[in-house]
Amino acid sequence: MKESGDVPVKDMKDHKDYASYFQSTYQPPSLKDAKKRGKEAVKILKDYDLEEDLKRIGVGKKFYIRTYGCQMNEHDTEVMAGIFTEMGYEPTTDVQEANVILLNTCAIRENAENKVFGELGHLKPLKLEKPDLLIGVCGCMSQEESVVTKILQTYDQVDMIFGTHNIHRLPQIIKEAYLSKEMVVEVWSKEGDIVENLPRVRKGNIQGWVNIMYGCDKFCTYCIVPYTRGKERSRRPEDIIEEVRHLARNGYQEVTLLGQNVNAYGKDFEDMEYGLGDLMDEMRKIDIPRVRFTTSHPRDFDDHLIEVLAKGGNLVEHIHLPVQHGNSEILKLMARKYTREHYMELVGKIKQAIPHAALTTDIIVGFPNETEEQFEETLSLVKEVQYDAAYTFIYSPREGTPAAKMIDNVPLEVKKERLQRLNATLNEISLSKNEAYIDSVVEVLVEGESKKNPDVLTGHTSSNKVVNFRGPKHLIGTIVKVHVTDAKTWTLRGNLLEETAGVIEG
Numbered sequence: 349m350k351e352s353g354d355v356p357v358k359d360m361k362d363h364k365d366y367a368s369y370f371q372s373t374y375q376p377p378s379l380k381d382a383k384k385r386g387k388e389a390v391k392i393l394k395d396y397d398l399e400e401d402l403k404r405i406g407v408g409k410k411f412y413i414r415t416y417g418c419q420m421n422e423h424d425t426e427v428m429a430g431i432f433t434e435m436g437y438e439p440t441t442d443v444q445e446a447n448v449i450l451l452n453t454c455a456i457r458e459n460a461e462n463k464v465f466g467e468l469g470h471l472k473p474l475k476l477e478k479p480d481l482l483i484g485v486c487g488c489m490s491q492e493e494s495v496v497t498k499i500l501q502t503y504d505q506v507d508m509i510f511g512t513h514n515i516h517r518l519p520q521i522i523k524e525a526y527l528s529k530e531m532v533v534e535v536w537s538k539e540g541d542i543v544e545n546l547p548r549v550r551k552g553n554i555q556g557w558v559n560i561m562y563g564c565d566k567f568c569t570y571c572i573v574p575y576t577r578g579k580e581r582s583r584r585p586e587d588i589i590e591e592v593r594h595l596a597r598n599g600y601q602e603v604t605l606l607g608q609n610v611n612a613y614g615k616d617f618e619d620m621e622y623g624l625g626d627l628m629d630e631m632r633k634i635d636i637p638r639v640r641f642t643t644s645h646p647r648d649f650d651d652h653l654i655e656v657l658a659k660g661g662n663l664v665e666h667i668h669l670p671v672q673h674g675n676s677e678i679l680k681l682m683a684r685k686y687t688r689e690h691y692m693e694l695v696g697k698i699k700q701a702i703p704h705a706a707l708t709t710d711i712i713v714g715f716p717n718e719t720e721e722q723f724e725e726t727l728s729l730v731k732e733v734q735y736d737a738a739y740t741f742i743y744s745p746r747e748g749t750p751a752a753k754m755i756d757n758v759p760l761e762v763k764k765e766r767l768q769r770l771n772a773t774l775n776e777i778s779l780s781k782n783e784a785y786i787d788s789v790v791e792v793l794v795e796g797e798s799k800k801n802p803d804v805l806t807g808h809t810s811s812n813k814v815v816n817f818r819g820p821k822h823l824i825g826t827i828v829k830v831h832v833t834d835a836k837t838w839t840l841r842g843n844l845l846e847e848t849a850g851v852i853e854g
């Protein structure tokens with residue numbers, strides 16, 4: 349089914365080169381349109397279903413999806429794997445034997461994008477060898493105009509480009525790609541609806557991801573996500589609770605509630621006052637050992653949420669609270685909408701209410717105009733908070749964002765040197781935090797064998813520390829007690845407590 353009727357006249361004019369060369373172009377993206385936030389209500393669709401012909405399209409064929417970026421993308425891949433399975437496809441981990449290859453991409457920094465362009469280059473010989481192979485680009489990069497233009501102009505090995513709001517249309521897009529053999533582009537710049545009953549094939553059966561909301565309205569000046577993921581839309585609490593209950597019934601030990609800015613959960617509900625604190629309170633009643641959430645924005649982190657998290661139970665003692673910078677002026681330029689003082693006040697409240705909480709963060713160095721003194725404020729904040737761990741990044745200008753118009757005047761060498769100093773400080777703190785665990789007993793959700801040594805099992809504590817220990821494989825998927833004997837910067841090592849081993853073996 350061709351939907352050329354969906355292409356607004358304006359877009360046809362702006363992009364008439366696409367339309368004439370690529371007959372199957374449904375709709376290319378526009379960053380300007382992505383920025384418009386309509387007041388119209390988001391529709392919740394519950395009647396996703398496949399027509400009979402689409403259910404057989406993949407019989408005897410295999411799909412391969414490579415995922416880049418955050419948990420949101422990882423989880424989208426699980427949904428697409430579910431859709432492929434409904435279409436009759438089987439999964440493969442070998443690109444050589446795939447009939448469809450999808451790159452589920454991330455646009456957060458330039459190096460993330462370069463990896464994808466590199467991979468597309470590597471796939472070209474395979475496409476020449478197997479002309480029936482379908483190659484698709486989806487995820488956040490496909491929401492960017494410049495990326496779509498570049499692919500249309502220089503990567504003719506690509507058969508389909510579809511956006512983050514079009515995942516549920518994968519079957520129709522695949523069918524169109526088989527029929528037309530022209531490049532199919534379907535990217536809605538403005539967000540779609542919430543589609544509730546999409547199939548999923550989850551990775552493993554121990555930990556599960558559950559979306560609680562989509563999109564982001566924060567528009568931090570450096571960030572592309574509000575453009576690639578659209579406006580904030582919250583799923584209804586009853587749908588989330590049902591999904592978590594379903595995972596619990598199926599033996600899952602841990603869920604992670606996902607959103608780009610989970611603290612804004614529920615703010616878009618027009619019929620009720622309901623926030624993340626209320627949702628977490630419901631999560632406590634579900635019989636599943638651990639509930640996590642990510643990512644928090646400090647601005648909307650309210651007292652009610654802290655109060656609920658302090659009740660403990662299955663709500664874990666770990667909060668990821670991205671600070672981005674330690675200097676209030678830079679925070680203002682970033683449009684984070686809090687000052688260093690506000691952030692520290694919030695950290696103080698959290699530490700008081702949940703004394704054992706592990707705090708982690710995200711930090712950007714080398715934002716335009718960052719001076720040495722301002723950078724040192726990031727260092728001093730890090731020391732004050734005493735983070736358990738942090739993800740640190742060199743600022744990368746993203747086309748279409750307000751910061752990209754600021755002069756990026758910190759030399760790369762300086763950015764690299766600051767990143768190194770920051771990481772050295774963070775690593776020292778992580779090590780000392782981990783050393784404090786020596787000689788204590790921790791509860792570990794056993795997730796599998798260690799990558800380095802199959803005789804060693806690995807898992808996480810509720811505070812999200814990685815723990816390695818020797819033990820029998822049948823413990824995978826259970827929570828055990830481990831006596832910590834050694835600490836490194838990133839991991840703890842210990843011995844399985846006899847008591848737990850005995851109970852399980854007996």
Ligand code: SAH
Nearest residue numbers: 570571608609643670710711741742743744
């Ligand atoms: N929604 C999350 C972040 C998602 S992106 C939040 O608000 O915390 C993950 C991290 O990537 C961000 O926290 C930020 O530290 C980093 N990041 C985002 N845009 C970036 C850019 N243009 N350059 C460098 N790092 C960036």
Ligand code: SF4
Nearest residue numbers: 564566567568571573
């Ligand atoms: Fe990006 Fe800011 Fe939204 Fe996080 S809150 S996704 S950093 S715009």
Ligand code: F3S
Nearest residue numbers: 417418454455456488
């Ligand atoms: Fe990347 Fe998109 Fe996630 S830009 S970090 S994959 S929301």
